[in-house]
Amino acid sequence: MRIEIVDLPGLRKHRENGLDLRKTVLVGLDLTDPDDDSLLKTSLDGALLLGCTLRPETQRRAHAAGALLFPAVPGLPYEVYRSRLYTPAELFEGFDATQPETYALTPDARIYQHTQEQGHPPDPLHALAERLHDHGISEALDDVLTGMPIAVMGGHALTRDSEGYRGAVELGVQLGQAGFTVLTGGGPGAMEAVPLGVRLADKSGVDDALAVLASAPRFGSGRSVDPAEIGRWLAAGLAVDLPTGEQPRTIGLPTWFYGHEPPNPFCELHAKYFENSVREEGLLTVATGGIIYTPGSAGTVQEVFQDYTQNHYGSVGPAAPMVFLGERFWTEEVPAAPLVRELAKGRPAERWILVTDDAAEAVAFLATYASVE
Structure with missing residues (x-):
């Protein structure tokens, strides 16, 4: 097993x-300073140096x-050899809530533009x-996750002013109160509503949070x-005051393939x-504790059968x-559940x-599995 530094x-x-340093992995280190260069004066057989800066002789x-x-690969708006997950602050760096169009200047938007x-x-x-x-992102995710995380799947189209979003x-x-680490697809709609609830900790804050979000119920179409429309959506979300614990309880797995979300x-x-x-x-x-499927479209149905x-x-x-979650939807409108059964x-x-x-009942079912396994 390689040691990553x-x-x-x-x-x-x-x-x-x-x-x-035999069979170690060094990631993104500048080792041109003489003191740092001296750290490489040892066995290097099988070492892997990713994006490191070395003296020519070294x-x-x-x-x-x-x-x-x-x-290192020059001219890219992202770290090729990334060894940690992103925080919202990193993805939205440079965003000014008073100027919603500045979303276009954020690393998230610039990386998506680069892929296009x-x-x-x-x-x-x-x-x-x-x-x-x-x-690197997959390895960083493995490093962060502990226990038996659960995932919640659902569509991006839920607007913040809908009953489905409130639900x-x-x-x-409830998932937060049960102590679960919760994963979602990381985008809008159900993917943001569930993490919001996890971090609110109790229902007393739901109405206040939804009132703040009502000013920008959708991210776009x-x-x-x-950028301005997404910026207004983002500004409303950032205006919600949420606690942050020592260990992350909510992790999103979004993609620049769907960078318009x-x-x-x-x-x-x-x-x-x-x-x-x-x-x-x-x-x-990685959702070893189980998955809750809320009503969604083709992407959610695909995930049902992959799972x-x-x-x-x-x-x-x-x-x-x-x-x-949603008996009529999953048995009549999109009857995936009977086929899976x-x-x-x-x-x-x-x-x-x-x-x-x-x-x-859904949360209790997941808790039962966690206690058995």
């Missing part, structure tokens, strides 16, 4: 402990010693850079990006990806709960399928 204090401690020695050096300029698929250089970034917020309150400001951290397929499969895989496939074959561990007959997954209209 992402800052100079960590490298110094590693060397002070008498350890060499670079030659590292190559000769069998190290692999991946250079590259086309799909991007050329090999940018494709490789994006894959390396996404690999998703209240579901989040279609696949076009109107901005990440929401309520998730404490975002694992934002370029490749949507990696993001979707990853979200289903069930994992449960059917046990490809990523024991079958985890699948909770269909039919496929699960006689299998371990059958026990962990629930169709209900009761959020409290």
Whole structure:
């Protein structure tokens, strides 16, 4: 197992402990200072240096010693060798709530614009850079997650002034009170309503939060990006006063593939990806405590069957709960639940399928699974 070192204090401690750098991974370090350069005067066989800056003579020695050096890629609006998740403050840096159009200046908007300029698929250089970034995000997500996180899936189209949005917020309150770490797709609609509820902690704050959000009930429409419209939506979200604990309870997994949908400001951290397929499969895989499906469209239905496939074959561990919240929707309007139940007959997954209209029952079902597993 390789040891990953992402800052100079960590490298110094590693060397002070008498350890060499064989099969270590150094990420984004500037090692041109003589004192820092001296830290590399040890065995480097099999070391992996990602985006590090070295003195020319040290670079030659590292190559000769069998190290692999991946250079920094210039001119990109993102860190290729990223080793941590994004905070909303990072994604929205430079945004001025009094000037909503400044959303266009944020790293989130600029990175999306960059992907649009590259086309799909991007050329090999940018494709490789994006894959390396996404690999780092997946590793950072694994480092943050503990216990048995649960995920809530649902559509982006819920407006903040709708009853469905309120219901998703209240579901989040109950999940937060039950102590779950909650993952969502990280975008608008149900994906932001649930994290909002988790962080509100109790229902007493729901009305006040929704009153603040009422000034900007939707982020936009279609696949076009109107920075001012998104900025107004974002400004209203940032105006909600929310507590932040020592450990993140809400993590979003958005994607620049759907970059016209901005990440929401309520998730404490975002694992934002370029490749949507990696993001979707990853979200289903790390939600080891189960998944609640609220009404959604094609993307949510796709996730239902991706999730069930994992449960059917046990490809990523024991079958985890699948909770269909909204009985009429999931049995009549979009009858995915009956098909999943039919496929699960006689299998371990059958026990962990629930169709209900009761959020409290859904939360209790997940809690039961956590206590059993």
